[in-house]
Amino acid sequence: MPGAKSLLETAEDKVMQQLSKAIEGYNSTAAFSCGGTVPIDIRSTTRYGDFTSAKTPITSPPVTIRWDDQNGNVTGKIQFPVLPGKEAALEKLVKSCQPATFGFGGGNVLDEKIRKAGKLDVSEFSTSFNPYDYGVVDAVAQALLPGIARPEGVDKVGNGANSQHWGVVAELYKLNAYSAPSDKFKPHVDTPRGFTQFGSLVVSLPNPHAGGVLRVAHKGVERYFDLGSNDAKTNSTIHWAAFYSDCEHEVLPVTSGHRITLTYQLYISEHIGGVVHPTFPTADPKLYPLYQSLKETLESPGFMKQGGMLGFHCAHQYAHTNNTANQRLPHALKGIDVVIYTIFKSLGLETQVRPVLDHEFNEDWADWSDVHFNELEYERSAKDFTRALPEFQEIVIIGEPGFEPGFPPRDFELATHWGKYDLFKHVKWLDQGDKRNNEVAMAFQTWYGNEHETGWWYSFAAILVCVPPFAKRNLEGDVESSSMEEKD
Ligand SMILES: O=C(O)CCC(=O)C(=O)O
Ligand SMILES: [Fe+2]
Structure with a gap:
């Protein structure tokens, strides 16, 4: 029959259709989260200048945490990965944490059936880890920003506001400790703080643990982030995962060890720090x-x-x-x-x-x-x-x-x-x-x-x-x- 498609052409059409469907699907759902790793190297010599040369893999030196006691006095210091013989410091850190609450109905609720974990508020600790240093924030911006509907109100920041110059600001929020035998956080959606918050970033410090997988779901698609696995070469790795605020997520029970995470709120910004920022130019x-x-x-x-x-x-x-x-x-x-x-x-x-x-x-x-x-x-x-x-x-x-x-x-x-x-x-x-x-x-x-x-x-x-x-x-x-x- 003239004009009829050959079997081969029909098969090709099918593949094309599947492919475009997959791409369409990816666009609407699969880009709701992203993640990655930064290997730890005790002798890390990564310098900012190396980032573009790609000569050496980017590595992070061990991460230091200092924290306060309940009176606000600096009480402890620890490095991740924890060196042999320093395990007591880790136990002390976990003990210094307060039970973690969760937001519910406009207040903060403590309920271990839903969330069992420890937390330090951002005012109670400091960390040497900076997600900007390792391109984490850039990666988040590249993967998640294009999918964001413009938050209402950003335009009101001033004239010249536009998506080409959206930036991402990661604001350190909490240190969390999820410990064996069963610390967890049941499925929930984070409470966004202000109209410019679009997501959350979780950074898992290199510390051996089992369980504690982070499950993130969006429009029926699920992704699992095992933030505890280790890089085969360096044997210790920082893991990170970021996701949109409207994603349901949960932390599955930690079955051994301590899962220590830093959480960050991700905000969309009108290129804060840009010299032509309409209201807050950085340079005078x-x-x-x-x-x-x-x-x-x-x-x-x-x-x-x-x-x-x-x-x-x-x-x-x-x-x-x-x-x-x-x-x-x-x-x-x-x-x-x-x-x-x-x-x-x-x-x-x-x-x-x-x-x-x-x-x-x-x-x-x-x-x-x-x-x-x-x-x-x-x-x-x-x-x-x-x-x-x-x-x-x-x-x-x-x-x-x-x-x-x-x-x-x-x-x-x-x-x-x-x-x-x-x-x-x-x-x-x-x-x-x-x-x-x-x-x-x-x-x-x-x-x-x-x-x-x-x-x-x-x-x-x-x-x-x-x-x-x-x-x-x-x-x-x-x-x-x-x-x-x-x-x-
Ligand atoms: O630690 C995590 O993986 C996520 C914790 C979480 O969901 C939260 O702090 O809201
Ligand atoms: Fe959460």
Whole structure:
């Protein structure tokens, strides 16, 4: 029968369907948790610089815990793995723990049928283990963040909030001790603390025990994390597991030894620590060496007396002819670009990162049909104009002869494809710009007789600063710096 599929093709279709189903399923369910290990090496020489070289496996030195007694005095210190002869310290640690409660109906409940374990609050111990050091937090962010629906309220943190710049913050919460013969935690869902908490991280310190497997379930899919197994080579391993807050999970009974865990709350953050964070920038723009000279320039009456626009070609390359650039910028600015941007913003000036059409396109453009057209005059004035698109956009490709053959599109046609853009006269550019950072913003066809050629217009990412007239310039940095001087 013509058009009928061969057996082979039908079989292939089936496999394809299964595969896409599996991927679909993975997307919706299986990425609810992740886990991994960090081998312990007593002589660990892992340094931050080694992380990218991949020459040596990442290892952790033994983990130290110090803890307090009930009066808040430092009472003990222990290393994991516990060295032979130091077992008494481990028993002391377990004894120092208080019975662990669990959240229920808005309060904390103690019920050993549901949870039997010991705990130290975060104020009662300190640890040398830091999940950021071993890429654990990065791995969690990579595996779990993409699946998170944006928590309601994150947008309200400030403008510029976007998923491209979500970060993960792991906050140490408790030390837990689950001991033989039967400590456990029955199936439960953790109580999220605040709308930005999206999950939990459990780090199991290297200590021999049996049982205590962590079971995590989500939409009917289950995963078991045996946090007690040991690396064959190093014989001691830190295990970790992370999962979404809405996952049911349980700790199966510990049948021998002590299972000592550190638990962390995982929060989604708007890139806390990012220098362009809308509300809490980490870096103080006043401390950039450039701050003072830019401020003084703006304070001098002779500088842009009538006000106007300052421009800076971004010095670094950003893929900007796409829609996602609006989410990445200004957060993703680097080096001098972020310095310039944050300084002007901190001075209270309206500062934007926008795509600007390269001047050269103006030179090509000419209304040749206009009898009054003066090419030289045009070229001179064209350099005085800056066309800034309202936002970053995908490259525009004009294939059809939708405009008069022989001419590149004119301003009104540009507006059709790019939306309304601003035409600024006499932007004062702080730098020359590097053409290598330009990207094609629009491609079009021009006809010369029977020949047609492809033309391109380029754009670059620029920082545009609106400078008010001198009389109205009220630089915000003034207020703070003068009050700081008074204190000194
Ligand atoms: O220790 C674990 O594996 C998980 C403990 C737990 O579920 C919790 O602390 O809420
Ligand atoms: Fe839990």
